[in-house]
Amino acid sequence: MTELARTIEALLFIAPEPLEVTTIQDITGEPPSEIARALELIGQRHGDDTGLELAEVAGGWALRTRADLAPACDKLRSRPREDRLSPAALETLAVVAYLEPVTRREIGRLRGVDVDSTVSSLLDRGLIEEADKPQSGPTTYRTTTLFLERFGLARRGDLPTLERFELTGPEAQALRARLQQADLIAEAETGDG
Amino acid sequence: MPALDASAALTQEVEIDLFQGPFDLLLTLLLRDEVDMLELPLADLIEESVTPGTDERWEIDAASQLILLLAAIADLKGRRMLGDDVEDEPDVDALAMRDALIARLVAYAPFQRAAQWLADRLRAAEGPRYRRVPPGTAAPVPVKDDPARLRAAMDKMVEAPPAPSLDHMGVRRRPLPELLGRLRESIARLREVSFDQMVADCDRLEEALTLLAALELVRRGEAELRQDAPFGDIIITGTRA
Numbered sequence: 001m002t003e004l005a006r007t008i009e010a011l012l013f014i015a016p017e018p019l020e021v022t023t024i025q026d027i028t029g030e031p032p033s034e035i036a037r038a039l040e041l042i043g044q045r046h047g048d049d050t051g052l053e054l055a056e057v058a059g060g061w062a063l064r065t066r067a068d069l070a071p072a073c074d075k076l077r078s079r080p081r082e083d084r085l086s087p088a089a090l091e092t093l094a095v096v097a098y099l100e101p102v103t104r105r106e107i108g109r110l111r112g113v114d115v116d117s118t119v120s121s122l123l124d125r126g127l128i129e130e131a132d133k134p135q136s137g138p139t140t141y142r143t144t145t146l147f148l149e150r151f152g153l154a155r156r157g158d159l160p161t162l163e164r165f166e167l168t169g170p171e172a173q174a175l176r177a178r179l180q181q182a183d184l185i186a187e188a189e190t191g192d193g
Numbered sequence: 194m195p196a197l198d199a200s201a202a203l204t205q206e207v208e209i210d211l212f213q214g215p216f217d218l219l220l221t222l223l224l225r226d227e228v229d230m231l232e233l234p235l236a237d238l239i240e241e242s243v244t245p246g247t248d249e250r251w252e253i254d255a256a257s258q259l260i261l262l263l264a265a266i267a268d269l270k271g272r273r274m275l276g277d278d279v280e281d282e283p284d285v286d287a288l289a290m291r292d293a294l295i296a297r298l299v300a301y302a303p304f305q306r307a308a309q310w311l312a313d314r315l316r317a318a319e320g321p322r323y324r325r326v327p328p329g330t331a332a333p334v335p336v337k338d339d340p341a342r343l344r345a346a347m348d349k350m351v352e353a354p355p356a357p358s359l360d361h362m363g364v365r366r367r368p369l370p371e372l373l374g375r376l377r378e379s380i381a382r383l384r385e386v387s388f389d390q391m392v393a394d395c396d397r398l399e400e401a402l403t404l405l406a407a408l409e410l411v412r413r414g415e416a417e418l419r420q421d422a423p424f425g426d427i428i429i430t431g432t433r434a
Contacts, residue, residue, distance in 0.1 A: 015324070016324060017323075017324075018323075053321070055321065062323055062324070063324075064321040064322060064323050064324075065321055065322045066320070066321065067319070067320020067321050068320065069320075069322075070319070070320045070321075070322060073322045074322075077322075085312070085315070087308065090308035090309075090311055090312055091304055091305055091308040093308065093311060094304045094305075094307035094308040094310075094311055095304050097307070097311070098304065098307060110300070110301055110304065111301070112297060112301070149318075149323060150315060150318065151311060151314045151315055151318055152314060152317060152318025152321075153314070159307070159310075160307075160310065162303050162304075162307065163303075165302070165303035165304075165306035165307050165310070166302070166303045167299055167302045167303075171302075172299050175295065175298055175299065175302075176295050178258060179291055179294065179295055180291070
């Protein structure tokens, strides 16, 4: 371990949340390339056989406990409230994650239903928050650091492209066909008449 | 309904008087007019199709598709029965609405899949735990001060507060029977006493109690009261010789 690696390890140990590289830079005065090398050393030091791992998450770096130790960790500190997210909540979260900053209206227009209660429950859970308010206009929402941590995302926008999830031609066609089926019967009738 | 996916709704076997076989075949025959719509026992068909056979749960896509088809068939049969065979224009509004609905569903589908991706991600990221401490404050700066002053300040804080005074609780008062005895004695001795004199060295409460004692004597017929002027002195006279 280099002196820099030792320093960064200490910082990671006491940091209350994932430590941004720019913060490490400010404290140590070292260039990003050196910091990256030091982080690699720290990562190697915390190998599979140790209790901690170095992870890039939520826009920074964190020493976190290894997944298999969760049961023991949860005995010391009660597990974060992890009630299951409903499909509606997950879909709303997906809309916010891809389109942030986004207004309730925009979410509602996409979802096709009233989203007030879903948005409120996501706010309560700390998964989304109000984005910086524009000078005028409605409040917009964005995902939080907690969201990135919970979903193990390295940073905002660390998501597959939305295009990847788009319906393929045949899939869209199948959807269309299903909706048209009823009309087809009616049209056949018209044709006969 | 035992259908497990949308296509299962169509391949489901139906058994009615007119027809036995998969649902989609019936549909085809109806469309080709090979089965007479007017002969179709619609109620039987509906009951046959949507009555849940066992404790199997309805699969929402299959169920909605089936219901949509049944509704369309019902609509069709209704129109045939009314002889409504005028070639009607396709309903422009309905078509536009359908297109809008399709467009909306196509636009929203990626988010539904993204939600699924997030759900998988959430499961995968469930294990690790992070430090949770309140944002730290800077280390305390050592106080440069005289320890003696610190002690003096400390002493002031740990000093016991003055005990509350209980003086008002310990005052001894002469009880009514004693005052009664004293009054009786004075009357027996002097036959006539002045109230003012009796209470000359008493406080207000004893004064009041003395008056009470005097009234008690009157009630028992042992004395009479006389007051010559309002608020004047009261003369207590014994009635026993």
